[in-house]
Amino acid sequence: MLRKGFLFLGSLMVLLGGCKSTEENHLLEPIVTVDGVSLTIGELRRAIPDNLAPQDSMAMADDFIGRWVRTKLMLRQAEKNLSPEEKDVEKLLEDYRTSLLVHLYQQKILEQKHSPLVTSREIHEYYTQMKDNFNLQESIIQGVFIKVPKGAPNQDQLRRWYRSTQAEDLINLEAYSFQYARNYEQFIETWVPFSRINSSLPEPILNEERFLRWSKHYETSDEAFNYYLAIHDLALPGSTAPVSYVEERVKAILLNKKRIEFIHQLGQDLYEEALREKVVSFH
Numbered sequence: 001m002l003r004k005g006f007l008f009l010g011s012l013m014v015l016l017g018g019c020k021s022t023e024e025n026h027l028l029e030p031i032v033t034v035d036g037v038s039l040t041i042g043e044l045r046r047a048i049p050d051n052l053a054p055q056d057s058m059a060m061a062d063d064f065i066g067r068w069v070r071t072k073l074m075l076r077q078a079e080k081n082l083s084p085e086e087k088d089v090e091k092l093l094e095d096y097r098t099s100l101l102v103h104l105y106q107q108k109i110l111e112q113k114h115s116p117l118v119t120s121r122e123i124h125e126y127y128t129q130m131k132d133n134f135n136l137q138e139s140i141i142q143g144v145f146i147k148v149p150k151g152a153p154n155q156d157q158l159r160r161w162y163r164s165t166q167a168e169d170l171i172n173l174e175a176y177s178f179q180y181a182r183n184y185e186q187f188i189e190t191w192v193p194f195s196r197i198n199s200s201l202p203e204p205i206l207n208e209e210r211f212l213r214w215s216k217h218y219e220t221s222d223e224a225f226n227y228y229l230a231i232h233d234l235a236l237p238g239s240t241a242p243v244s245y246v247e248e249r250v251k252a253i254l255l256n257k258k259r260i261e262f263i264h265q266l267g268q269d270l271y272e273e274a275l276r277e278k279v280v281s282f283h
Contacts, residue, residue, distance in 0.1 A: 034072035147183035
């Protein structure tokens with residue numbers, strides 16, 4: 001922080017604390033000046049929120065002044081060392097303004113008129129056409145995982161229920177797990193990365209692919225808990241991911257594609273309308 005800023009900040013914090021009776025001319029008083037350009041009390045006040053504690057206001061004011069000074073010094077060096085051609089940024093500013101306004105207009109029209117709807121048929125068609133782009137990078141499984149205290153009752157029945165796919169057994173498994181399980185995940189109809197389940201085991205499986213190929217049911221324990229895993233289906237790395245596993249990814253791709261097509265059509269429609277109304281004329 002510059003010396004002048006430090007000397008001034010003590011009295012300045014009274015103003016930043018929310019004094020509403022400060023005279024307008026006082027707000028124009030400079031705090032620090034760099035090469036003839038001054039930062040005023042009023043400008044600093046507008047940069048500091050009113051609801052801060054005094055020490056927070058002090059810290060924010062100190063930081064703001066320091067950044068303001070460094071920016072002005074950097075600008076001063078740029079003005080001195082860049083050529084007139086390098087300092088001519090009018091075209092860059094105009095290009096930026098154009099891009100920004102066009103983008104804002106496109107987003108507004110997208111919100112007003114574009115329907116973010118992707119059908120199941122579209123998802124399946126895209127998935128079928130682009131299957132090679134959806135190869136798995138990790139193993140995924142469907143099944144059941146339960147972690148229960150060793151002292152929980154009726155674990156003989158639990159061993160039968162968690163291996164079953166019968167509706168009645170699954171209902172009994174869910175009721176038991178809600179009452180006794182420390183962790184219960186039922187993902188029979190959805191796919192989950194095996195790594196997520198593996199990280200919950202007391203000793204993670206090291207050779208995942210071999211384990212998944214040969215194990216449909218797995219039980220292990222530690223000092224306090226028993227762990228039960230039933231694998232109903234699996235897909236290994238390198239194979240094509242099931243459509244349900246990549247559905248959200250496909251939907252995002254299609255939505256982005258539709259947005260691009262909508263914006264392109266919007267531009268084409270504007271162009272054709274402008275030609276009809278002679279807003280555009282070629283010479």
